[in-house]
Amino acid sequence: MSDTRHTALVTGASAGLGEEYCRQLAERCDTIIAVARRADRLQALQAELAGHTRLVPVVADLATVEGVTRTVEALRQQGPPDILVNNAGFSTFGDFGHSVLEDELQVVRLQIDATLELVRAAVPFMRERGGGQIINVASIGAFLNMKHTAVYGGCKAFMVSFSQALQAEVAADNIRVQCLCPGLTRTGIHDTSYFEGFDKARMPAELWMDAAPVVAASLAALEQEEVVVVPGAINRDMVRSGLQQQLQSIQ
Template sequence: MPTALITGASGGIGAAFAAELAERQHNLILVARSEAKLQQLAARLQQEFNILVEIIVQDLSAPGAGTAVFEAVVKKGWTVDLLVNNAGFGDYGVFADRPLEKQLTMVQLNIVALVELSHLFLQGMRHRKSGSIINVASIAAFQPMPYLSMYAATKAFVLSFSQSLWAENKDLGIRVLCLCPGPTESGFFKVAEFPTSLASSSGQKLLPAEEVVRDALKALDKNESNVVTGGFLNQIIVNMPRLMPRELLVNSVEKLFRGKGE
């Protein structure tokens, strides 16, 4: 029975990955900060699908957290066949006005922990010549996004990094996928302090996390390097940078995401 490790597993896309993979008879290692939520999810999935579920309570925004998770897995004797780097968050507002500590924490979680975990677990996959990694980015990865500047920049890194890993490892039987969802039912907007007025006026329907996960796993089965979920509108959004001059695109996004009173 294969084993999947999922970060940010206590809710949203992470919890949806856990449920879908449990149904597909994967043993699970669930990583997040909330012990209570992880225990509740683990108990439910173990009972419903008769699988093994291990939880690791870890704040991945802490320096060295990825190594701590890896060492905990090695100590327990688990082999990770699928790594899902899902943990991450965003922050809305003018960059210069937002807390610097929050921006640096975002880099630590969205980039550093993801790189750390990918590097550590990929070595074993290359040795075995098997394994898969799913790195969760966003449609924000495809263009600069004023007022979500750091978030978009970190996700652009994830997209570029993941596609490079895909090319480096595909001939070894290792699959690497960058998942780029559009607006999804999760706690993202609340954590990012995204204005309710902007979220409601965008006209985009929030996609169920379960649908995002199913699309991701289909793309992984096809060994695609990236997948954009959420329908035709999101396909237009991610291809806009190819069609519009850079400055025109960024100015248009700035007007779209500018909050009232800016």
């Protein structure tokens, strides 16, 4: 990324990867539009980054029409955006056949519907400005058949395919699209009530990454041509192995 100052919009900005994106973009951006549901966390982040960037808190639930509308309006008023980070998301955990359907639909609304609406709002501005950068946060779950997170994995697989196709469409407009696919990351996503049946301690320590190096890898990769970015060597090995097994199963 050049030294030119930018305006960024980051969703899911009150914790985890979104919060870390705000921190690492603070020295590169004049303005960061930080979107999340928790006003207190956004205000704390605003205070932390004061003197580095102008952080504009937008309290919104992107799983709702009202929340998306509020965010798009903030994008128009505070933008135009140079950088869009679609990070907001959550997952259920359990057998889909016994799940609460509305919870699963909320996963889809947040991770697919909201992403599409924000990208659709941002691309015309980026084209007019002569370029921009879009980061869609997915997961290695897009490539691996992970039992008990069927809807989450399906949403992330959509994100990968959408990002690749979108990059082909907007490359001539100097817009770079990245789909970040981290593995297990210490973000708090596994600490919600939806994951009561998930024991983090059973996962080997070497599989976990902190948010800071994941975001650093994402921002560094923006200077490259690669659309799909998988941070961490062990995660890349798992993705390669998973894809090989899927190919063998259909041969």
